[in-house]
Amino acid sequence: MADELTPETPEEEQAKKKHKQRKNGLYPGVSEELAESMRTGWADTELHGLEPIAQAAHTAARRAALSARFPGERLVVPAGRLKTRSNDSEYAFRASTEYAYLTGDQTENGVLVLEPTGESGHTATVYLLPRSNRENGEFWLSGNGELWVGRRHSLTEAEQLLGLPAKDVRELAEELTEAEGPVRVLRGHDTVIATALTDKVTKERDAELRVYLSEARVVKDEFEIGELQKAVDSTVRGFEDVVKVLDKAEATSERYIEGTFFLRARVEGNDVGYGSICAAGPHATTLHWVRNDGDVRSGDLLLLDAGVETHTLYTADVTRTLPISGTYTDIQRKIYDAVYASQEAGIAAVKPGAKFRDFHDASQYVLAEKLVEWGLLEGPVERVVELGLQRRWTLHGTGHMLGMDVHDCAAARTEAYVDGTLEPGMCLTVEPGLYFQADDLTVPEEFRGIGVRIEDDILVTEDGNRNLSDGLPRTSEEIEAWMARLKG
DSSP states (O other), X not given: OOOTTSOOOHHHHHHHHHHHHHHTTOOTTOOHHHHHHHHSOOOOOOOOSOOOOTTHHHHHHHHXXXXXXXXXXXXXXXXXXXXXXXXXXXXOOOOOHHHHHHHOOOOTTOEEEEEEOSSSOEEEEEEEOOSOOSSSSHHHHSTTSHHHHOOOOOHHHHHHHHSSOEEEGGGHHHHHHHOOXXXXXXXXXXXXXXXHTTTTOOHHHHHHHHHHHHHTTSSOOHHHHHHHHHHHHHHHHHHHXXXXXXXXXXHSOHHHHHHHHHHHHHHHSSEESSOOEEEEGGXXXXXXXXXXXXXXXXXXXXXXXXXXXXXXXXXXXEEEEEETTSSOOHHHHHHHHHHHXXXXXXXXXXXXXXXXXXXXXXXXXXXXXXXXXXXXSOSOHHHHHHHTTTHHHHOSOSOOBOSSSTTTTTTSOGGGTXXXXXXXXXXXXXXXXXXXXXXXXXXXXXXXXXXXEOBEEEEEETTEEEETTTTSOOSHHHHHHHHHHHHO
């Protein structure tokens, strides 16, 4: 046996120190004194008497409808986890649309579980990360600790805000592994949860859950319509901001336009709802021009397709094609006015009982008429439309559903969406366009490099429709007058 007075070697001292740190649940390099200091001296910051979030009654109704659709089955809907951007930095987190739709919560790692209570009915529980532990140093030593990333709501606070029971999500994977009975999970958002359910789910059954949650959003409730209007109103102000700084954009690039609109989105909302398209000159003929690194020149057009996303994740989707100088040239006006006439026909076709495709067909017919009138296509117009010849210059569909995703309800069945019938409460875009590529030798030279799109967000009402984005002018004359006022 070693002599008790024999001094410890440096290696033994270090091992003992690490043992104490492990015992305390601390990371290496933390002294006992510092650990004790960090454990104590903190005020109780628990929040009391919190009011439920504005959409709590709506999320409860959505969960009830989901419960009725899948009786007797455990339903698991994750928010998702942080995704690495590079090395140790992550992309900004955005909760899965389905999770936010059903809970109103937007925090990473969250999971909604609907536990069946028998042949019908469910108990809904939201699983969340609780407050960081101060006893073991998690709150300041972990990269996810609250001193690094900010305070989280406690589980008790979350229950008050969301209106449903909350538990520690770190215990959920084990619970799901041991659970029995039929399960469906929303795939693609949380690999930890998906792994725990590997032997309990099937792709086909999970796909049915995704389809249902997509179709549930086709008709918007009162809260959603209000949020969409907020998104559009902020977007209108963002467009006004851009017009006021076009001279600065000319001195820099399309990035100035992108940054200007982004500022409005971040000040009044959560973010932009999608990558802003700030396409000047011939870039306007590229449908999804999001590089936004081109020149902004007087005499060219600016196609600005952008939308503010609200704090509750509802997004606008609006496009205007503006003369950078403030005045359209004759050929620009000719093309713009044709697209405007097409959009007018499309909007007029949006009404209850109409087929979803009707507004697309109406818009395309007008564009085909103009192309025949200009001699770019040989008529009659019916032949052009039947063969789809106008699509060389119209390219895309005339609109899509709008909501928490810019292309909302994307997983809905064809018969419930594009082959479906319009109902009050549906919100969609009407966005015809004409795009003449710079290298298109089939059109006169004066057409080449011009792209025009006009897009508005349209709510189907009981007696027709309402243009949520009518705060922005649409006719060429109105746009010129509007720009003149803003530029002073």
